[in-house]
Amino acid sequence: MASIKLYTAIFGVLMVLSTMQAALEFTGLLEEFYVPIMGVMLLLSTIKAVSVAGWYMHVFDEPRAISYLAIAAVIGVLALIAGAAYSIT
Amino acid sequence: MGENGHLPPKSNIKRWLVTTNHKDIGVLYLITSMFFLVMAGILALLIRAQMWAPGATVLDPGGYYQVATSHGFLMVFWFLSPFAFGFANYVVPLQIGADDLAFPRLNAMSYWLYLFSGVLFGISFFQGATFMGGWTMYAPLNAPAFIPNYGHVGSFAAILALVMFTGSVTIGSVNFLTTIYRMRAEGLRMRDIPLFSMSILLTVWMMLFAFAALLGALVILSSDHLLHTSYFADVDGNPSSGGSLLWTHLFWFFGHPEVYIVFFPALGAMAEIVQTFSGRRLVGRKWFVIAMALVAIQSFIVWMHHMFLTTINLPIKTIMMVTTIGISLPFDLMVFALIYTMIKGRVRWKTPFLFVLGALLIFIVGGITGVFLGAIVLDYSFRGTYWVVAHFHYVMASGAVALIGALYYWYPKITGKMYNEFLGKIHFVVAFVGFNLLYFPMFVVWETPRRMFEYSAGFTFWHRVASVGAVLFAASFVIMIYNLFMSLYSDRVVDDSPWAYTGSTEWAVPSPPPTENFPGTPSFTSGSLRFLEGPEATDGGVEGEEATPDGGQVTAAADHGEPHPDxxxxxxxxxxxxxxxxxxxxxxxxPSMFVWPFLFALPAFVYFVGAVGARRDGFTVLHGAFLSASFLLLAVFIALFHVTQGIITGLESAPTYFWLALAGAVLGVYTLVRLGFESFYVPEPTSSAQWPFGEVENTKLGMWTFLGSDIILFGAFIGSYVFTRFEFGWQDWWHVAHEVGGLEHHPVWPGLLNTYILLASSFTVVLALVFARRGVGTTEIGPLSVENRKLTLGFIGTTFLGACLFLLNKGIEWVDLYFHQGWTFNADIMSSTFYLTTGLHAAHVVIGMMLMLFLMVRSYTGAYQGEDEARTIEYFGLYWHFVDIVWLFLFPLFYIL
Incomplete structure (x- = not known):
């Protein structure tokens, strides 16, 4: 189990990344570069999610099978979203 | 000994109400599902009576559509899978060497939710009319505007019954996954578990994910009924092409795996029975297992072959055609493995084998005719005809026929008596002839439109043949019920294994097995089954005398003063x-009344946590605070109720439904509190095979598997949002909400603030866990020395406070959007997706808060101080962090992009 200092540092990073997401909206870049900025937004959310899962939920310390379980569910979701969205292109 | 250790005898009805033992629950599943089989079978006979002549008038159109729809619902949901899970409950723990399932009370809850969901479905017939839009519930036939007025309430009750059923399935899936992964006998490798248990393992994996998608679809549909959101019909109640397509995607993402969910247990039973009655190990066993696993994975990438007649594009149809043809290949392997095993072995033509052979023949016909439907061009002609009805029944009913074989196979194990073999064979002959008379003519007159009772007069002869077949098929079950019932009272007593060449563990214990299954600790470390004596064996200590699968000598478990399982x-x-x-x-x-019964239940929950907690742990200041807070909360809700409804007029005009919902909600929260505080001892095996989750405790694995299901649930909601927005025009989304929906402004700030709050609450949960793990004692914080117990409580309390702030912020935001800007639930599809998706998340926050109230009361008395004791906080933390993670994606999707 990680130390309180590490948990605090992760908390700080999560807050900064969230602020960056909102800041990107305020810069107005989204209007001009919608798709790349959307990609950055989702990437930032993914980094935050992996950080919470990895350290706060201790996935990094658990057997790999726990990660595979979660990844399998995420792949299922992505298959549904991608398949459904592509079907109407 | 735990207070719940004793079970009344089987002759006492109380036993069947309170039991959590897997074998009792298995028997309850079997009997209940047979009841639903009879119910659905009578509906099927009504269908065939209507089809005796074209346009027959046995039933009026509304009645016929209800009957046809209900027949599908009952057979697919309330008979087939639960019947299979009756065997799974009874047999899987025995086969893998476990004393029970990992969570016995959850197993019982799963059963009762199943039973009462069926009762709710039955009641729906008497609420005007039940749902009549077909078992696939296609949009817009499932939307309120397309349901006749007299059937609104009953239709919604049927949808809610499915929601309840889905809850039951999810709980069951979590339970079986945890059990099979964590509670196998020592030395029993995953790859070596018996084929029936293997089939159940793969089935529950599919169930975990597929039913979560169905739950998502049903909750969204419920919202269209209750909150008048506009997912599946537009805001004016007109059909919405995007909504119709969305439903088919969600439904078939569940629906195709559901076919294998229904069939896999039957396949596992077929493999077991073929092995036993051929006297030979399954040929190509390893490849059989790999093929099953492949099908389980592939089942999630073929769903759009049910949608060839919709507007989806040709490339995706082609991809789905290829994956569909691809999925038939592993099935070919499995069928050949079964056939070759029979050829290589020496077959004994007992009733279970006859049913399995019949099922295999039926399945082959069903499989071949299904390939036609997988081809796009052929499907254009066959879709919506009796070809589909015939194919579908040849596949699904082949599973049922195999499971009837399983019933004969395990009947002696469950009852200790042998059925009448002659009557069993008569049953098979009548059933097989009846089945084929019933369904094969449907291929001949395949041009008959599905779900309709009007058809060409030239088809009359074949429809009459089918109706005669239906009567024969139904009559065969009368023979079976008579046989099995009378055999209970016969003198044909059986020993451990009435069949020769059985190879799995359930046949090494008496018939029926004792409550705790085994005479010692089962072990496969030596390569074959042995029962080791008592708890010492778990440390690698003394071994007892050996038992053999054919009923040899067994060793009585020693009483070492260990607490007895409840x-x-x-x-x-x-x-x-x-x-x-x-x-x-x-x-x-x-819509104006539905939320109040559940809001009034919240103060009741706070009160019960205080009162029941005080009775268990002794009265403390915190219990007093809870009791006081409950009255305060009740006063707040009564005031709010008065503002919106007026107390007198509101209660006077409240329908009986209001009081029923209130009673259900209050009883529900009381039940959950009592469950939470109940002392119920379930030992975790200390010497079992647990790969690949060896270091993960049962409850933690249970929580993770539940979260896996929750990922799919949220995925269905987010997927619906993405699909709808994509169909609408991604970047036009918010502009249209402003121009058409009346949305004036939708700032980022509330979303950002809630992100900060949730991240902070995740941080405080972790800190609560840190200080709980430090155990009893103090921590120096600067000049202060603070008890770890107080720090644990303080950080849980801070997390609770964060959740309150989150909801308060959301409440302020929603009041502004809904009331001040007039952006109501059904203002446009943008508002529907926004409120419902973030609302589902808020519901998760509320559930988390209820759990935290429970944790606070217990942590106040120091219940969680210590490495082991802190695990409860860790399990809660997993849930809470997950809720946080979901928000991390909702924030950009709904507030920025």
Whole structure:
């Protein structure tokens, strides 16, 4: 189990990344570069999610099978979203 | 010994209400599902009576559509899978060498939710009319505007019954996954578990993910009924092409795996029975297992072959055609493995084998005719005809026929008596002839439109043949019920294994097995089954005398003063019945009234946590605070109720449905509190095979598997949002909400603030866990020395406070959007997706808060101080962090992009 200092540092990073997401909206870049900025937004959310899962939920310390379980569910979701969205292109 | 250790005898009805033992629950599943089989079978006979002549008038059109729809619902949901899970409950723990399932009370709750969901479905017939839009519930036939007025309440009750059923399935999936992964006998490798248990493992994996998608679809549909959101029909109640397509995607993402969910247990039983009655190990066993696993994975990438007649594009249809043809290949392998095993072995033509052989023949016909439907061009002609009806029944009913074989196979194990072999064979002949007379003519007159009772007069002869077949098929079950019932009272007593060449563990114990299954600790470390004596064996200590699968000498378990496992609890049956009450109530409530019964239940929950906690741990200041807070909270809700409804007029005009929902909600929260505080001892095996989750405790694995299901649930919601927005025009989304929906402004700030709050609450949960793990003692914080117990409590309390702030912020935001800007639930599809998706997340926050209230009361008394004791906080933390993670994606999707 990680130390309180590490948990605090992760908390700080999560807050900064969230602020960056909102800041990107305020810069107005989204209007001009919608798709790349959307990609950055989702990437930032993914980094935050992996950080919470990895350290706060201790996935990094658990057997790999726990990660595979979660990844399998995420792949299922992505298959549904991608398949459904592509079907109407 | 735990207070719930003793079970009354089987002759006492109380036993069947309180039991949590897997074998009792298995028997309950079998009997209940047979009841639903009879119910659905009578509906099928009504269908065939209507089809005796074209346009027959046995039933009026509305009645016929209800009958046809209900027949599908009952057979697919309330008979087939639960029947298979009756065997799974009874047999899987025995086969893998476990004393019971990992969570016995949850297993009982799963059963009671199943039973009462079926009761709710039955009640729906008497609420005007039940759902009549077909078992696939296609949009817009499932939307309120397309349901006749007299059937609104009953249709919604049927949808809620499915929601309850889905809850039951999810709980069951979590339970079986945890059990099979964590509670196998020592030395029993994953790859070596018997084929029936293997099939159940793969089935519950599919169930975990597929039913979560169905739950998502049903909750969204419920919202269209209750909140008048506009997912599946537009805001004016007109059909919405995007909504119709969205439903088919969600439904078939569940629906195709569902075919294998229904069939896999039957396949596992077929493999077991073929092995036993051929006297030979399954040929290509390893490849058989790999093929099953492949099908389980592939089942999630073929769903659009049910949608060839929709507007999806040709490339995706082609991809789905290829994956569909691809999925037939592993099935070919499995069929050949079964056939070759029979050829290589020496077959004994007993009743179970006859049914399995019949099922295999039926399945082959079903499989071949299904390939036609997988080809795009052929499907254009066959879709919506009796070809589909015939194919579908040849596949699904082949599973049922195999499971009837399984019933004959395991009947001696369950009852200790042998059935009448002659009557069994008569049953097979009548059933096989009846089945083929019933369904094969449907291929001949395949041009008959599905779900309709008008057809060309030239088809009359074949439809009459089918109707005669239906009567024969139904009559065959009368023979079976007579045989099995009379055999219970016969003198044909069987020993451990009435069959020669059985190879799995259930046949090495008496018939029926004792409550705790085994005479010692089962072990496969030597390569074959042995029972080791008592608890020492778990440390690698003394071994007892050996038992053999054919009923050799066994060793009695030594009594070492260990606490006895508990087997009885009243709370699961109360959980199921309170869900039934709440479901009936909810089905008849208007949008303005539906939330109040559940809000009034919240103060009741706070009160019960205080009162029941005080009785268990002794009265403390915190218990007093809870009791006081409950009255304060009740006063707040009564005031709010008065503002919106007026107390006198509101209660006077409240329908009976309101009081039923209130009773269900209050009984429900009371049940959950009693469950939470109940002392119920279930030992975790200390010497079992646990790959690949060796270091993960049962409850933690249970929580993770539940979260896996929750990922799919949220995925269905987010996927619906993405699909709808994509169909609408991604970047036009918010502009249209502003121009058409009346949305004036939708700032980022509330979303950002809630992100900060949730991240902070995740941080405080971790800190609560840190200080709980430090155990009893103090921590120096600067000049202060603070008790770890107080720090644990303080950080849980801070997390609770964060959740309150989150909801307060959301409440302020919603009031502004809904009331001040007039952006209501059905203003446009943008508002529907926004409120419902973030609302589902808020509901998760509320559930987390209820759990935290429980944790606070217990942590106040120091219940969680210590490495082991802190695990409860860790399990809660997993849930809470997950809720946080979901928000991390909702924030950009709904507030920025």
């Amino acid at each position: 087997h009885a609890s009243w709370w699961p049956v109360f959980a199921g019945s309170s869900a039934l009450l709440a479901g009936i109530g909810l089905s008849g409530l208007s």
